[in-house]
Amino acid sequence: MCIVLLTTAHPSYALIVVDNRDEFILRPTSRPHWWTANGQEILSSRDMQREERGTWFGITKTGSFAVLTNYRETNLADADHPVQGTHSRGGMVTAWLAGPEEETTQEFVHRLLESGSVKGVGGFLLVCGKLRKRKDMAAGLEPLAILSNRSGRPDDVPWLLEKRGMAYGLSNTSYDDPIAWPKVKSGKEKLLKIIEEVTQAGLGEEEMVGKLFALLDTDTLPQQNGQDFEDYIYQLRKSIFIPAIGQETSCGDRPRRDQIATNGKPAMQIQADQPDPSSSELRDEERPDAVTSSCMSGMYGTQRQTILLVDWDGHVTFFERSLWDERGNPIERGKGDMKFEFQIEEWNTESEGNETHAPGIGAEVL
Template sequence: MCIVLVTTAHPSYPLIILDNRDEFILRPTSRPHWWSENHQKILSSRDLQRKEQGTWLGITKSGNFAVLTNYRETDTHDVEHPIQGTRSRGGMVTAWLTAPEDESTQDFVHRLLDGEGVAGVGGFSLLCGKLRKHKDAKTGVEPLAIISNRCGTSEDVPWIAERRGEVYGLSNTVYDDPITWPKVRMGKEKVLEAVQGAVESGLGEQELVDRLFAVLDHDTLPKQEGGDFEEYIYQLRHSIFIPSIGIEEPKTALKPDATASPEPKAANGVEAKLATEMNATEAPTPTPGVMSGIYATQRQTIILVDWEGNVTYRERSLWEADGTPIERGKGDEIFDFKIEGWNGERKEIG
């Protein structure tokens, strides 16, 4: 039950993005690192459970950004919307992160929804866009699209983040669900409080980030008394942060997932030269997949984009690969870079 929160309310940052990835804590996942594909230099963690090694969130040097949330299909007879997709949801994120430089967000929306781009994929919503300063300097950034395989056609896609002073939220249902989940409503309120409080107090970037991480840490889930993860699914929509729930399984009982990569690619596709030049954190070797046991908020990400197109990307790991909890801040990775083409200039591809 992940959550994405986006705000344009801070005067120093046209865009701030917050994300909690809620997942089984033993699901093999790399740390964030730079990798390269289709002329794109991409910053993301990668899901090592499936052979596609997709991601739930990422950004490129040229400003392509995407973050994904999923939702469970319940109609077992709906062939067009399978409960278990044959294709990775994370592949939807990498489809945009590796898109041609000249493909606009609008073109990508049409490519996915007016063709076969989402066929065979489980339920998802994809917030994506090309981070660019809006032509109207008072507006902020170019709008972001929320694509879903429940959207219908490209004409039904919601667009957000074009106006200043706004907060948006997305969790594991469609964006325009008439019933707002409690965690989304709460998250939007708390993000706005954190931003306004930081501005009024004249706080710097680190203090702002601390307040935003506090939003992602907000836990209102009733205390769990054991029981399987499935018993708590409905309650998860009430809490921004998910503490560990479910029943821990003996590690000897873990079995390899047939979809996991049996052999790791060199540095998970990261070119050695690129990794050295950009201080990349190489991804670990893929390990057996896990879809049971303890479930919790596994990763937290905060992205700040300033008016010059400078990006600060922070990802916080809360669990080691073996399921050992990590002290807050000890598993943080921080990347700083400038978006190429932020002001609309074309990038030379070579």
């Protein structure tokens, strides 16, 4: 039950994004690094489970940005919206990040929807666009589009970031879900409160990042209390942070513990697909550990946390925090952090063809 929160409320930052990736703790995943595809320099971690080696959160040096959450399909009889797709959701993120530099966000929306590419994957929400300062800075950034496997006509998709002073939230549900999830509602409220606090107190970036990571650590998950998995998974929409839940498995020489209980919450069993073999062409920073590449069952929870800051000069600061080591042991907060900084090359070049759009249903209150 991932969560993405975005805000345009800080006067010194055009955009702030915070993200929790909730996954199987031992799902093979690289650490963030720069890599190249179709001439585009991309900063992201990569999912090594699927052969596409996609990502859930990435940005290019020219400011193309995308973040993705999964949508949990439940109707096994709905062939148009498969529970398990044949292609990786993360591949759509890289399809945007590695796309032609001259392609506008709106053109990509048309290309993806009109080709039917969104129908061959499991449920998802994809926020994508080019981070560009508009000529009228009071109007904020160029808008970002929201796509999903349930998107209709390209001209009907919702758009974000068209106003300053806003907060937006996405999780694992359709963007037009009429019921706001508790974690998204509280996440937006907490994010705006943090921005107000740091602005009024004149706090710097380091203090603000600490508060943003604390927001991502907010754990309000109810106890399982004997509920089976299908009932208990509903509770995950109530907590921004998901502590480790599940049963640890024996992988290599790692000792097995029959039950995992975090914060007093009993364990439950979760199973995942087996991973694809690692490629001999991977660089060191892309290669999953030998343990994680052969073990994909057991604990589930918040695996990675990401913060993206983009100031009004187009300077990007990218933080990723890993919460677990390669054997599924918790990492002390801050010990698994990586930080990148760079300047968006096309920051002051307003894209042609990205006309302003009115936000669609659910664009702000998911």
